[in-house]
Amino acid sequence: MTAMTGKQAMMEMLLAEGVKYIFGNPGTSEGPILDALEDYPDLQYVLASQEGAAMGMADGYSRATGQVSFVNLHIETGLANGLSLLHNAKEGGTPMVVTSANKDIRKLAEGRSDLSEMVRLFSKWSVEVTEPSQVPGIMRRAFTEAKTPPTGPVYVGFSANALDGMAEMQIVPSAEGYFRIPPDEMAISDATDMLVKASSPVLIVGDRLSQSGGVEEAVRLAESIGAKVYATSYSEMNFPTDHPLYFGLIGPGTPHGRSVLSENDVVIAVGTNVFPGFFYFEGHALSDETFLIHIDSAQREIGKSEPTDIGIAADPKKALQELNESIYASITGTYREEVKGRMSHIKKEGGEPESQISPSNAGDSVPDLNTLMSAEDMMQEVAKILPDDVVIADDSVTSRQAIHSAMNFNKPGSIHGERGGALGWGMGGSLGIKLAHPNRPVVAIVGDGSAMMTVQSLWTAANLDIPVVYIICNNRSYRILKLNMDVYKNEVLQEETPTSKYLAMDFPNPMPLARIAEAMGVYAKEIDSIEDIAPALTTALQLGKPAVLDISIDGSV
Ligand SMILES: Cc1ncc(C[n+]2csc(CCOP(=O)(O)OP(=O)(O)O)c2C)c(N)n1
Ligand SMILES: [Mg+2]
Numbered sequence: 058m059t060a061m062t063g064k065q066a067m068m069e070m071l072l073a074e075g076v077k078y079i080f081g082n083p084g085t086s087e088g089p090i091l092d093a094l095e096d097y098p099d100l101q102y103v104l105a106s107q108e109g110a111a112m113g114m115a116d117g118y119s120r121a122t123g124q125v126s127f128v129n130l131h132i133e134t135g136l137a138n139g140l141s142l143l144h145n146a147k148e149g150g151t152p153m154v155v156t157s158a159n160k161d162i163r164k165l166a167e168g169r170s171d172l173s174e175m176v177r178l179f180s181k182w183s184v185e186v187t188e189p190s191q192v193p194g195i196m197r198r199a200f201t202e203a204k205t206p207p208t209g210p211v212y213v214g215f216s217a218n219a220l221d222g223m224a225e226m227q228i229v230p231s232a233e234g235y236f237r238i239p240p241d242e243m244a245i246s247d248a249t250d251m252l253v254k255a256s257s258p259v260l261i262v263g264d265r266l267s268q269s270g271g272v273e274e275a276v277r278l279a280e281s282i283g284a285k286v287y288a289t290s291y292s293e294m295n296f297p298t299d300h301p302l303y304f305g306l307i308g309p310g311t312p313h314g315r316s317v318l319s320e321n322d323v324v325i326a327v328g329t330n331v332f333p334g335f336f337y338f339e340g341h342a343l344s345d346e347t348f349l350i351h352i353d354s355a356q357r358e359i360g361k362s363e364p365t366d367i368g369i370a371a372d373p374k375k376a377l378q379e380l381n382e383s384i385y386a387s388i389t390g391t392y393r394e395e396v397k398g399r400m401s402h403i404k405k406e407g408g409e410p411e412s413q414i415s416p417s418n419a420g421d422s423v424p425d426l427n428t429l430m431s432a433e434d435m436m437q438e439v440a441k442i443l444p445d446d447v448v449i450a451d452d453s454v455t456s457r458q459a460i461h462s463a464m465n466f467n468k469p470g471s472i473h474g475e476r477g478g479a480l481g482w483g484m485g486g487s488l489g490i491k492l493a494h495p496n497r498p499v500v501a502i503v504g505d506g507s508a509m510m511t512v513q514s515l516w517t518a519a520n521l522d523i524p525v526v527y528i529i530c531n532n533r534s535y536r537i538l539k540l541n542m543d544v545y546k547n548e549v550l551q552e553e554t555p556t557s558k559y560l561a562m563d564f565p566n567p568m569p570l571a572r573i574a575e576a577m578g579v580y581a582k583e584i585d586s587i588e589d590i591a592p593a594l595t596t597a598l599q600l601g602k603p604a605v606l607d608i609s610i611d612g613s614v
Contacts, residue, residue, distance in 0.1 A: 058225040063189035063215065064093035066226050070196040071100055073230035076127045078103050078492060080115040084131030086158035089220040103492070103521065105485065107513035108135050112142035113485020114492070114517070116151045117450060120293070120473045121493035123268075125203045128155040133170040142485075143179040145477030146210040149264060149292065150355070152203040153210040154196075155180070161217040162187045172214035185214035190224035200231040206238075206372070207265065207355035238354070240371035240379055248325070248350050248367050249383040253392060255323035255348075257399075258284040261309065263329020264476065265354050267293035271374030272469060275327060276300065277381050281388070283399035285321075289329045291461065292451070292474035299465040301404045306461070309342050310334015312548055319344035327352045328373040331363045335541070336549050352376045429611040430587045432456040432530060436463035438590040439502075439528060444598070447498045450490055451475065452483025454504040455537045456530040456610070481510030487525045488518055498526070498598055505531040505568045512573055518603035519578040526597045527574075527605045532612025533564045539614045559614075571607035581605040 061069070067090065071079070080103045083091055094100060105111035108130050115126035130136045136157045146153050155176070160169040173183040182202045186195050192215075199211045252258055260279050266272065272295065279286050279302045287307035288295045296303050308314040309332035318324055324347055326332075331351050332342045342363055343349055351359050352369040359368035369376050436456065440463040443449075451474035453460055466472045473490060475482040487501030508529050518525055539559045546555035574581035582593045584606055597604035 058227050060223055060225050062093070062221060062223050063186070063192045064089045064220040066189065066192040066228065067196065067215070067220070068093050068097045068100065069228040070193055070230065071127060072097065073228050074196070074200050075124065075230075077101060078118065079127055079129050080105065080111040080118070080489070081129035082106065082108055082111055082131060082135055083129065084135055086132045086160065086217065087129060089217065090129060090158060090215075104517065105513065106516045107511060108138035109142055109481045109511040110485040110488075110514040110517055112139045112146070112155075113482050113511055113514065114489035115153055115155075116142060116146050116149075116482065117473060117486035117489025118493050119151050119153055119489070121448065121470065121490040125152040125154055125200050126489070128153060130155065130157045132157050132159060133172055133175060136172065136176065140176070140179055141479040142482060143176070143210055145475070145479045145482055147179050147181065148477035150208045150268070151210060152208040154199045154203055154213060155210055156213045156215065158220060159185060159214045159216045163218065173212060176212040179210070180212045181209035183212040185216065186219045187216045188224070189219050189222035190226060192219065193226050193228055197229060197231050201234070204231070204234055206236050207357075208268070236354070237372045237375045238370070240352070240369045240376040244367055244369045245376070245379050245383050248369065248380055249387055251323055251348055251350060251367065252282050252325065252380075252384060253388060255282065255321075257321040258282050258323045258325060259318060259321045260284040260286045261289055261307070261318075261324060261326045261329060262286065262295040263289045263327070264293045264295065265328030266373045267295045267328070267469060269328065269354060269372050269374040270469070271328070271377050272296060274374055274377035274381060278325075278377055278384070280400075281381065281384055281396065283396035283403065284325070285403055289333060290474075290476055291457075291466075291472070292476035294466045294469050294471055295328075297465070297467040298461060299467060302400070306458075308334060310336075310338070311544070312338060315342045318342065319347050321347060323348045323350065325350040325352070327377065328354065330355075330358050331361070331365070336544065338548075352380075429585070429609055431611050432459035432532075433462055434587055435530070435590065435608055435610050436460050438587055439594060440464045442591050442594045442598070443500065444498055447500055448472070448490055448494055450483050450487035450499065450501040450503075450525075452486065452504065452507045453502040453530050454507060455532075455540065456502065456504065460502060475507070480507045482507070484508055484511040484514035484527070485517070487527070488514060488523050491523050491525050501525055501527045503527060503529055504536075505529055505533065505564070505570060506535045508570050509568045512570070515574050515577045515579050515603070515605070522602060524600065524602050524604075526594070527603070528594075529570045529605065529607045530610055531567065531570065531607055532610050533567045534612040535562045536612050536614060538562045543614070571605055574605035574607075579603045579605055581607060583607045583609070585609040
């Protein structure tokens, strides 16, 4: 035991946990933390000028390193600004410890906010430290909670007296953590029986598959049973996109997704919520004739809303390894021939991947921007220049499909994307990814609406000279809202002749992202013709400094 202040214990615990960066924006209440930090040069404070930028950076850093990131915001006011992207971290399962300091506990009668209550809905665990002696134990638990699957963000508040007070303390970090929880043997045997009897099995993958490092095992499973593969999200590299069995993103919660899935006799979902979707549609996603197997490290997600025949709570990689072995041991030569036939049939049928977004046929908008390049053309051009070792931060919203048409993702960690629904992830997210991979080029592809939401990230990029190349998909609109208005009118309201004025979805005054970047000291270029993309991107990648290419693209629907 050593006598120290709570704020010192906080710093010692950060070092013991292997933390390098504190992402944040401070206030008066965080003064004690910054005071203590002066004695800890190995901990770098990464200053954001808006909390959304700090949260994005921490999220990107965690996902690119696989480690718990650390955020420090200001009391309730700064913390409130961070909640939007905290929601994303919770939905996506990003391991993160978010903190802020609070007024002295003795000011209870005067009114001090209950910070842990404020953040409870947005976090995996939420608590406030009110005594210095609590600091090491609570920090240890916070890191443990964050990294234990299903991973996620936790919140710790620190009252002023806990930071300034002294106590005898022992600094012990969280345990390494062995999370490869094996599946139940009986479940593997039942799943094997169901899968080898299936005539059209389908595999659906989500981020917890890639988080477990199980993509190779998923490929092996798909190949051994001849399953078409869809991804519910591609915010992590969940399946090699050029694999002949990969059919792209699917919205299993939409009528289109439901009908695609229900044509099959067995659906096996791995590491994904079953099934995410925005709108309410009556009934279940799968028809009564379709069996569902669900493998997940997030036990609570199994059987949550969709009737499930075989639920397997386990580490996805470990469960797939055992399932593959079990299938291998039980199949016959005839089965192999059957799978071969099915595979060639799938490949023959295989056309364009399913779009995540339903095609639009509503509205009276005439594409008046014919002269502008399409997102598809833009991405083809971008793809020609991107180096092999690039990491993409994808916050491109409706341009996502164009990214996937132009580029293949075959290496784990080659792409990280927005997840959870809150706009504004990519601007900061890409900076966190770059801090995690200083020797790899990092390119953020971001919608104009999303870029504007956390445009302050450009200031951090300039201030700390973090060389991310931003490509803005400037379509002068919240285009996704138009597409979803169409879905609402066509599929939810089922209007016969749907029209919409798409109120509050257009930017008659375009978001001037290149000019904002320049004003913040970031190299920037406005681009509206396709031939300018290659030279500008080449320059931007060689610059060794942050850069913004603000590209005008067609935003019509
Ligand atoms: C914090 C937050 N505010 C508002 C929204 C609602 N919203 C969802 S997508 C979107 C528009 C995205 O626009 P943009 O980034 O330009 O991409 P595009 O749809 O044009 O491809 C909006 C406003 C949200 N998801 N999160
Ligand atoms: Mg837009």
